[in-house]
Structure formats: structure tokens, C-alpha cells
Amino acid sequence: MGNNKMSKIKISAFTISLDGFGAGLNQSQENPLGIKGHELHGWMIPTKMAQRMIFGKDGGTEGTDNDFAEKSMENIGAWIMGRNMFAPSRGSWPDDEWKGWWGEEPPYHGPVYILTHHERDPIKMKGGTTFHFITGGIESALAEAKKVANGKDIRILGGASTIRQYLQAGYVDEMHFVISPVFLGSGEHLFSGIDMPQLGLNKIQRVEGEKATHIILTKSSKENGIF
Secondary structure, eight states: OOSOOOOOEEEEEEEEOTTSBSSOSSOOSSOTTOTTHHHHGGGTTTBHHHHHHTTOOSOOBOSHHHHHHHHTTSSEEEEEEEHHHHOSOOSSOOSSOOOOSSOSSOTTOSEEEEEOSSOOOOEEOGGGOEEEEEOSOHHHHHHHHHHHHTTSEEEEEEOHHHHHHHHHTTOOSEEEEEEOSOOOSSSOBSSTTOOTGGGTOOEEEEEEOSSSEEEEEEOOHHHHOOO
């Protein structure tokens, strides 16, 4: 295949509840993932990957959940996220020096394109992450990501609304989502109104982790002719 392969557009390690919600209600600075949202990520928080990348600590669990968490960060040339995942504020950007939830050195180490309706200058962070703010919508963000990904994958990070938009537009080549054994009751539903079979992501693999179920969706080989 060489290095001239096309960038894959993928969703990795996106967690939903048993009732299908990708985040809780009322996201705020105190509750970045909405009310009860942190319970969704009970599978990832103890892993070695999360302890290292998110909390800067040694240790953590190894096993299937950790393997998926590690894999979700590999071979990525660019990242795309919705504004709600970047900041708790809405509307025009407040002059509050907000630079994301991840401290001085975010875990991305590359270009991150943030979908927003409000312009803002790029923010360069330690460790190679630069946040770019894209006001032209999902196609515009994807075009920018492709320019810099250099054949590596482009990962759509979330939140649920961003993932839904990229799914509905048919841009996603591969999706790994995680079903956490919790009910949220309300929030943003991931698949509601989306005809998943029509999107061609019809090869379904299921792997049980220690604290959650991993589902990997890819396009079946007869359609893409690669295998």
C-alpha cells in the first residue's frame, strides 16, 4: 500500500449509554460531559492509556479496554471536534483565555479542527497540538484535515452532534463505538434518525471488554474491493 494511501475517516472509542446517548444533559465546566456523563467513561478512566494521557500518571489497567483506548490514538494525522467538546461556553467566544479541557499539553499532538459558528484565531499548545476554529461546516473542516493528515487517519472526536453530522453525510469509513453498561435517561441520542444500514457500515464486529462492549463497524469488502 505504501505511504500514498488515502486517509481513513474514522470514529474511535466514542462511548454511548445502554439507551443510546453520547453525552448527558447540561454540560458545564463542572460537568464537561453533562450530568452523569462521566459514568459513560467508566471503562476508559482506569486504563493505562487514560491514566497516562489524560491524568499524567503511571499505572492503570491493561487488557481489552486499554487495547482499544491505545488503538484509538494511533496513526492519526488530524482531529475534528465540535465546539461543545472544546469549551463549555456558547455563542460568541468569551474573552476568558479558555484553551480546552486538557491543560497546557493536550493529548492530540497535531492539528485539531473545531467546528464553530464564531471565528477565533488558532491556539498553539505545548506538545504540537494546534486548535483551529472552522466556521465553514463539516466539509470545510474535513478538507483542512485532509490537507495536513499526510495519508494518516482523520479522527472525528465528538460530541454526539458532530459524529451524527459526519455519519449522516456518509463520510465515515470506520466506526468504533463503546456501549457502557449505564443508562443516562436523556441527553443527545447518537443514532436516532440515521439509517445506518444505508451508510454501508455493515460489517459488524463485537468484542467484550472488561467494563464495556466494543462494536467495530466497517464497510464490507465486497463494496470497497480492498480485500
